[in-house]
Amino acid sequence: MAMTVQKPVTSADVARLAGVSQPTVSRALRGEPGVAAATIEKVRRAADALGYVLNETGRSLSTRRTNLVGIVVPELTNPFYPELIEPLRRELDGAGYRSVLIADPGESGFNVVRDLLNGSLAGVLLTTSPMGSNLPQVLKDRRIPYVLVNRVLDLVEADMCSTDNAAGARLAASLIVEIGHRRIAAVLGPGDASNARDRERGFREELAEHGIALPASRALHGPFSYESGHERAVQLLSSTRRPTSVFCANDVLAIGAYNAARSLGLRVPEDLTIVGFDDIAMASWDVFQLTTVRYELPTMAAESVRMLLARIEDPKRSHESLMIPTTLVKRATHGPPSTG
Amino acid sequence: MAMTVQKPVTSADVARLAGVSQPTVSRALRGEPGVAAATIEKVRRAADALGYVLNETGRSLSTRRTNLVGIVVPELTNPFYPELIEPLRRELDGAGYRSVLIADPGESGFNVVRDLLNGSLAGVLLTTSPMGSNLPQVLKDRRIPYVLVNRVLDLVEADMCSTDNAAGARLAASLIVEIGHRRIAAVLGPGDASNARDRERGFREELAEHGIALPASRALHGPFSYESGHERAVQLLSSTRRPTSVFCANDVLAIGAYNAARSLGLRVPEDLTIVGFDDIAMASWDVFQLTTVRYELPTMAAESVRMLLARIEDPKRSHESLMIPTTLVKRATHGPPSTG
DNA sequence: CTGAAAGCGCTTACAG
DNA sequence: CTGAAAGCGCTTACAG
Known part of the structure; x- marks a missing residue:
């Protein structure tokens, strides 16, 4: 059972077997109009017989296009x-x-x-x-x-x-204010991400319209990660007059914050309201049931x-x-x- | 400000500017041994001046290798x-x-x-x-x-x-038996996945060595998904004599099962022991604190x-x-x- | 409807 | 040390 290292089959091989030129193989296999039905048939057979697969690199170089x-x-x-x-x-x-x-x-x-x-x-x-x-x-x-x-x-x-990050964040702010919160905090995203910036802006604007401030001590920035959400939340919740609610600039942060609340023995939402953004799959898991801003x-x-x-x-x-x-x-x- | 559509710069363009042949550009830029230092310098300069980037498709076709x-x-x-x-x-x-x-x-x-x-x-x-x-x-x-x-x-x-899926599953079975469980269930993976099969085998073997059976009614198969874990767990936990513990063939299933337990008002581990497999990141989240089988x-x-x-x-x-x-x-x- | 030729942008023997 | 030539596997005008 000596294995011969078979070189890959090319369109030239197919052409030889089918008894046509190599460009004809290319045309036939691509279904280019103006190829005789009989030729197409011959070429197809030869291609199948040899197990031909078009070489994408050759095609790309020739067409200057890639997939x-x-x-x-x-x-x-x-x-x-x-x-x-x-x-x-x-x-x-x-x-x-x-x-x-x-x-x-x-x-x-x-x-x-x-x-x-x-x-x-x-x-x-x-x-x-x-x-x-x-x-x-x-x-x-x-x-x-x-x-x-x-x-x-x-x-x-x-x-x-x-x-619409700003509008979405306004929805979150609106809800939080509506249900009576005044000591509001935010776990925000990275300062250099446009969605983080827009969510922060929308959230602040809506709060401002209700005459509520979001002091720097209660608005913490960080990466959009579980760890960041967890850490920032611990920081916020360890302060003497801890916030009664926290808006998180995305669900991953919110879930980090939720876990932090849990680790501190706080109940959600009795002791802390959490609102996220994105509505990722785990937001609807039974253990979280996260209130959040959704988009498709x-x-x-x-x-x-x-x-x-x-x-x-x-x-x-x-x-x-x-x-x-x-x-x-x-x-x-x-x-x-x-x-x- | 008419924009001329610039064709990409090729090694031939670099060669022209540097006053050498195209192959020499190729050699110089690849750092092939045996190219005069002065030539390398000339070529580098020309390449930089033109903003040359090697075309990977050309290289691949020529070398018959891709990255x-x-x-x-x-x-x-x-x-x-x-x-x-x-x-x-x-x-x-x-x-x-x-x-x-x-x-x-x-x-x-x-x-x-x-x-x-x-x-x-x-x-x-x-x-x-x-x-x-x-x-x-x-x-x-x-x-x-x-x-x-x-x-x-x-x-x-x-x-x-x-x-070592079988050995890992034995560790899980061992723990479950050791802490006193006898009414044991399993949420298993798909029948056609080798890791699912091996985990099931190891789990069953260890139970058998302790003289404990895993009846078909308490060993449910399904995809390695949250949804499957959730559904299978609901099914197991709704039976009249519900199991006191469930081994899940991976953490995703286990977290599905955990959420199912929560949705049924059961406490973990007081009402139900859950053990997973994989130790994915969320297994260690505060809300889960999942006991599981780990590998790197x-x-x-x-x-x-x-x-x-x-x-x-x-x-x-x-x-x-x-x-x-x-x-x-x-x-x-x-x-x-x-x-x- | 099909073939011969050229070309896509590289690399690699082969000379010199 | 470097150039001319060939070739990787395709597609695409150009003829016929």
Whole structure:
């Protein structure tokens, strides 16, 4: 049973067996119009017989097109991201594109940029771009199609698909105020993320309209992570006059805060109201029943991919900026302040 | 400000500017030995001046090598998978490879197979292969390097990196029996996953050695999902003589079961002991404090990638089969059965 | 309807 | 140390 190392079958091999030229194989297999039915049949047979599979690299080099889309993401272990990435990947799959995960530039931005520019990507979805990032400008200069997903940028004209973060945060503020809270705190996102900034702004504006202040001591910033939510909440809840409610700029933070409350022996919502943002799957788990601001991630994903494909199709089309609307989901983590 | 659509810069452009031949540019930039220092300098300058970035597709076609590794995964929204994918991606990144997400074949296996065989991947990591899958054999026939991650297969000789599922499940069974449980149930994984099968086997064997049976009515199978864990647990806990403990074949199932217990008003561990498997991040969250079987996912990822790279390097090397050991993590979801 | 030729952007023997 | 040539596997005008 000596194994002969079989070189991959090429279209030239198929041509030889079918008794036609190599370009004819290419035409027949692609279903290009104007190929004799009999030829198509011959070629198909030969291809099947040899187990031919088109070499994507050869095709890409020739057409100067690829079927790879880069998705720039941070750590996938942050539970929010899979819920965004999964529908993005599905949409791309459906459109015949493969998804390449590209690590968030962060500090080591240089390699990433090279990966993005080396011609292997048809386009890029940016899901993390901080407000100061120069990546969008670089991509623009290189004429690489991209869409900002869940982020907004003022500096560069670009396609972007986001949600109405300010309006959503106002809904949260509104609810919290309405049920009687006055000692309100917030666990906010990173200062350089547009969605974090917009959520903070909306939340503050709505509070201000009710004449309620959000002092710096009760508005803590940090990454959108479980750990950050947990730590910031512990800090807020350990103060002498602890807040009766906390708005968290996303659900991952909120769930961190929920766990922190639990670890401190506080009941939710009796001792603390928690409101999140995103409505990720675990927000509705029995143990959390998180009251939160919802928007449709699958819709955001579908629209983002649609915009990217349109841009790939027509690089000169005018830029689009889309906002997925938000709604409030009232579950079990909000209630009137305890009269403590 | 008329924008001229600039065609991407090629090595030929760099050659022209530097006043050398195109192959010399290639050699200089790759740091091939035997290029004059002065030439390297000239070429570098020209490349920088033009903003040259090597075209990966051209390189791949020429070398017949790519820097893309496919990771075959199921839905990323299953919280277990990001914890496996993230370290895999990190390891691949570190080795200079990009990660392409490829949807689990499932029923629509055909497209996937084409994607895997079209020559664009240096290798493949299979994280979901069901026991009956023919994908490994197909990859083998095509000489495409691959590693089975977190799965084991008897039919095909292949590189695989798994964990000692049977031994781990025995640890769980041991603990449950030791603290006094006799009415024991199990929420098991899918029948076609090797890790599910091995965990069930180990659990049953250890129980049998203590003379304890696991009747079919208390051993329910299903996918490794939150929903499955929730539903199966509700079913088990609604029976007249409900079990006092349940072993879940992974943490996602266990957390589903935990939530189900909560929704039924049962206390954990007072009314129900729950033991999981994997020790994913959320197992240690304050609200769960899940007792579970642990193994090092980063280690599994690192070893899997090492094996894949070695296979890419030397297709003829002998196959490796590795098992990452397990340990028991005792947290707060186990306790003696209530004397009910 | 189909073939011969050229080209996509690289790398790699082969000369010199 | 460097250039001319060939080739990786396709697609696409161009002829006929």
